[in-house]
Amino acid sequence: MRKQSAVTQRKIETPSRPSKPSDRIERSRVDKFSARRIELAEAALETLAELGYARTSLREIAQKSEFTHGVLHYYFSDKVDLICCCVRHYKSKCVTRYDQITSAAQSRDELMKGFLEKLGATVRDEAGMHRLWYDLRSQSLFEGAFRDDVAEIDKSLEDMVWRIASRFASLGGRQPVVSRGALYALFDGLFQRCLLRHLSGDRTAIADLQEEVGRLLPTIA
Amino acid sequence: MRKQSAVTQRKIETPSRPSKPSDRIERSRVDKFSARRIELAEAALETLAELGYARTSLREIAQKSEFTHGVLHYYFSDKVDLICCCVRHYKSKCVTRYDQITSAAQSRDELMKGFLEKLGATVRDEAGMHRLWYDLRSQSLFEGAFRDDVAEIDKSLEDMVWRIASRFASLGGRQPVVSRGALYALFDGLFQRCLLRHLSGDRTAIADLQEEVGRLLPTIA
DNA sequence: AGGATTGCTTGACAAATGTCAAGATTTTAG
């Protein structure tokens, strides 16, 4: 009979601190385990970005990875566990996207230019991932299991937007004139709309977004 | 053998003008047909609002209606057709929500008060329908079949928000200081965030939204 | 090297799903 306890428990809890002074063997095993979890989560993200939550099955995910479908239940307790892992992993790749531009820019114009460029590139090159984000956020309205992670990501994104705007403001010796929440709502709404138009084949969607943001940001920050 | 042609064709095309001077018999038959379509679409909307797009099956929908699952294929060519019908029907119930308040109000205060009240009531009483809207809008990022209808609804909502804001502005002898698109993005983003918080059990979500809007609207319009 | 642990594959299972056709039932028309 297969030994279940150790593995199964690892599946359920998020791999946290090994902490015991005993050895780094356990540690490296845990690392390997969670490394593969992430690898599988990445394959899952790819599939989700392509098909959306509703149409993504475990077998499709496995096919995008180099493994077979059974392995998913070795690394994840169930589908929700997997998706949660995806959501968490997605976050880390996403919230620092504009940080370099923000901290490097030395003038309002420079920041604006870099931001708009990156913004456009994001829509163009990562439309799949972003439609997935909106999909998963909507799922969290129904599936409580996703809510905490989604709320945390939302918060991180809000912070990200705030960093950009307050940097932009401070480069002009000012402060943003709206709240963090309102600012994020505004940008998120504009971005979402642009994404929909872009995916619908609207070639001017990105330029329109850039123009709108270019007009809006100076009046706000 | 069952006669297919007439019925099947009616299924596919949206019931439009009977127009022929021949009789209103055909007309009343078409009306009856599309009336039942709407009846079924309403049952579907109820189910969708409860479970979300990903978890809603035709059999569940039928169970919420007074019919059995087979009937859905009598009135709809397939699942996508049904959902599209739902989306279209949803629209008509949704975009005039604030019109009475908007046109009745005689002062900025009155409009603001009525709007905030209705806004709160919408989140409180119709959270299910609205999470469905966000779900379906996200689906349209993947499923092209929904895109046109979703875009149209989005436009209608933008108009709705614009009507409110420009009325509010004109009651103060002004004009809104942001574009229609930005205004809608802002409100949509705030609403969406509020909805998520509200459904997560956050008791202050609605009040916070009302406060934020109460602060924001006068600076914009 | 050899036994044990871990990692992965294979195949199976029951449940659920979209779809459809045959027929029962109801409504309509002449």
Added chain:
DNA sequence: CTAAAATCTTGACATTTGTCAAGCAATCCT
């Protein structure tokens, strides 16, 4: 009233889905 048309039910179908267990393969440990 009766035949035909419209409406609805029932049961079936082929897939797909999440889940899991048994076993093969690779790795580790002593």
